[in-house]
Amino acid sequence: MGTTNAPAGAGDFALEARGLTKVFGGFAAVKDVNLAVRRGAIHALIGPNGAGKTTCFNLLTKTLQPTAGTILFEGEDISALRTADVARRGLVRSFQISATFPHLTVLENVRVALQSDYGRAYQFWRSLKAVEPLNKRAMQLLEEVGLAGSAHLTATELSYGKKRAMEIATTLALEPRVMLLDEPTAGMGHEDVEPITDLIRRAAQGRTVVIVEHNLSVVSSLCDRITVLQHGEVLTEGTYAEVSTNPDVVTAYMGGVDES
């Protein structure tokens, strides 16, 4: 906000997509999507099932190669980069389906992410002592998500809600500047939704977040701006108040979203 010498507008966006398109064998899952995520914002991507939200995430992080379109991360074209390189630059995503390393301990799950920047990941000849200096930071991250007490459990032993919290700690370990969260509260019991929402709000301090979320009360309480997707296209964009009163959005959602 305080930047004066940046080119008009360009510096304000952490992440931009222009004309983003993905065609799966003739079927366009994402069609000419333009998205501009303001630096420091929590931006929601919502829409009915199959609208193309996850596909958008896969494109933005280069898990999938776009059929057409450009992706700008902090003003820089990242369309030709690999997933791993996109992550290293600070654009990190989480997954809709729980993505843990079930056979590793909770501490090791987070430490794997910390190893990303530590330069010892290829050292097969050294003992694990070589990465023990990372444990302190891993414990800090686990404390932040309320899992310090479970650090030495195997990841499979965690409840579903705790697994999702651990995933956030793992994502945060990379200190992403932009974090993409794909349905962080999906499949959770009501008692878990509140803490995760708080956790996301805290994690969003000093970074930009894009979140796919079906739970509209979570969206309304967290997000500054909302983009609505339908059939792979942007239906509308605005604040929660604007979007929720838009007649097209109401119709789209009447078309069959199971709100639980």
Place this chain on the structure above:
Amino acid sequence: MTRWPMLLALLAVALVAPTVVYPVLLMTVLSFIVFACSFNLLLGYAGLLCFGHAMFFGGAAYVTGWFLKTTGASIEIGILVGGLSAAALGLLVGLVAVKRSGIQFAMITFAISQFVYFVLLQAPFTGGEDGLQRIPRTALLGVVDVSKSGSLYYVVLGFTVLAVLFFYRVVHSPFGEILKAIRDNEARVESLGFRPERFKLIAFVISAGMAGVAGGLKAVAFQIATLTDVSWTVSGEVILMTLLGGLGTLAGPMVGAVIIIGLNDFLSQFGEWSLISQGVIMLVVIIFLRRGVVGEIDAFLRRKKVAPAR
């Protein structure tokens, strides 16, 4: 940590074993222990099912044999050269195969191993169907005479102990931690900024190289390298050993190798029965011992430990 006393006891048994059992049989067991451990590193820790691992084992046996015959270098150099040649072959195969996974990876490695078999069958230095014979047991470090099986056994044992320590280190290293994460969830590892295919390639080269060391050990033990050691039956045997013993455990492949080689030796007097017994073992493992012998024992001990706390 409770494992160390057990391993030392095992080592003590290994040291006196030649007084009871025929040394060539023991050396076979040891070389297959190294071979099965190399396979376990790949399937158990990297999640890659190589269906042609015998190409590294049997291929290196030829290289070690040919190298010792033509240069007369000391025996440990010959074994290491076998390992290095297998690692180099592993690098080539890995570059082609590692980008695929699951059944595609298995099929590619199988196809390449069949090709290697064919090349070795035709190559002039391998002796074709007769095999590469009269491989010399040259002196250890150029000075210690190990031409007798009784003394060569200790060379093979030394290599095996070093190999097992090496496998332990790789699995419990920063690299090993990432490898296990890739086995558990490759997409997530990639999204955290790693290049999984590079880790898999390194694991593949290490595994191939160690399978080669195993082949070199077998070559000097038997003083012959044959096409059998490159064949798909040996590729299948090493899978069986690893699964029977317990995938993804340190001791599993060792136990599996001891059982299968021991059984083969015992049943060889009954001809075809050895094949039939392997089939039966495979069925038993699939039906009753999903985690393998060591895996099931581990799980049983853990249940016993947890039970009183409940």
